Amino acid sequence: MSAPLPPIPQRLERIAPYTPIEPYEVLSERLGFAPDELTKMDANENPYGVSPKTRKALAELSYPHIYPDPESRALRQALSDFTGVPVPYLMAGSGADELLDLILRAYLEPGEKVAICPPTFGMYSFDTLVNTGQVVEIPRNADFSLDQPALLQTVKTEQPKVLFVTRPNNPDGGMPSAEEMQAMLDLPLLVVVDEAYIEFTTDGGRLGEKLSLIREVEKRSNLVVLRTFSKWAGLAGLRVGYGAFPQWLITALWKIKQPYNVNVAGTQAALASLTDLDWLAGNAAQLREERKRLFNTLQGISYLSPFPSETNFILCRVSGRSAAELKNSLAQKGVLVRYYTSKGLSDCIRVSVGRPQDTDRLIKALEELP
Ligand SMILES: Cc1ncc(COP(=O)(O)O)c(C=O)c1O
Secondary structure (H helix, E strand, O other): OOOOOOOOOHHHHHOOOOOOOOOHHHHHHHHOOOHHHOEEEOOOOOOOOOOHHHHHHHHOOOOOOOOOOOOOHHHHHHHHHHHOOOHHHEEEEOHHHHHHHHHHHHHOOOOOEEEEOOOOOOHHHHHHHHOOOEEEEOOOOOOOOOOHHHHHHHHHHHOOOEEEEEOOOOOOOOOOOHHHHHHHHOOOOEEEEEOOOHHHOOOOOOOOOOOOOHHHHHHOOOEEEEEEOOOOOOOOOOOOEEEEOOHHHHHHHHHHOOOOOOOHHHHHHHHHHOOOHHHHHHHHHHHHHHHHHHHHHHHOOOOEEEOOOOOOEEEEEEOOOOHHHHHHHHHHOOEEEEEOOOOOOOOEEEEEOOOHHHHHHHHHHHHHOO
16 A cells, blocks of 8 residues: 555646547447438538648658657748748647647746636636636626626726637637727737637638738737637648747747647648648638528527527527427437537537538428427
């Protein structure tokens, strides 16, 4: 018998235990459908998959046995060409998720506060708690718009060090207005703008370039912009994200990041994606088009009220029946949508935008329900 060791720190008690998502194969077996018979509209993945050049690059991967470049030099140069942001401001990560965590690991002292506007992406509060911070919530209005007066007041009284702004927001798909964004940037804190879905915005141009704030990072010392290849480029499974950071922050991030955070396959896939922009932008345009049809379809169902979305998903309020039961009934028919148990969302489902045949399958499944 060894001597008893000190316990796990108390602060971890505040973090809900990890609930793993069911892997695709396990789910397909449980529901009795082959994986390619499932219509996956639950995780905002890109139904068109990776670009042809990316598929080829992955098949011909030359150096999987060699460690990747810790500075992701080739990828950062290509990202600089793509975004117009100078290389020294850019860092790549194992998904935007890694960069979210890295920012808080570098910048938070124990007990310091991080402001979020729920409902929003769950990793902000998770990473805050893991990194010994305190979450300050400024709940959104019933229509999921930001409660701007409460936000400004809370920043004054609680003095958070960081504010996360999701632009457009997950799970409702709405965008903060330019005025709201400016007011947030004028606050005395680090504003982390998460643009995971900017490529799908209606007025963003081909791939979000007209609306992205990424080029503002050079001009401001309190702005970080995060982007990802997971959605528009279909690389969710390869984990490639990137961000633009002010110089004082990126210096600290370089010190603490794991050396080989972006792997060789992810790097090559992202590089190839950046040479196949026409193909990928074409799919983003198709998804924007299909979003309109999906919205009209959902609006036509008596018990669903969809929220207008600037992303590749649509949130719907479910009235007169249980959203959980609706999610389960659709799953039995091989159509997967997202359901949340969290506050303010338990009467909602979120449906990712798919190809026309995915919308057709959803329509059929909805029609067959009692
Ligand atoms: C708002 C938001 N940010 C970041 C991410 C994570 O992106 P990545 O796959 O690059 O880690 C997601 C994924 O769902 C998201 O919805």
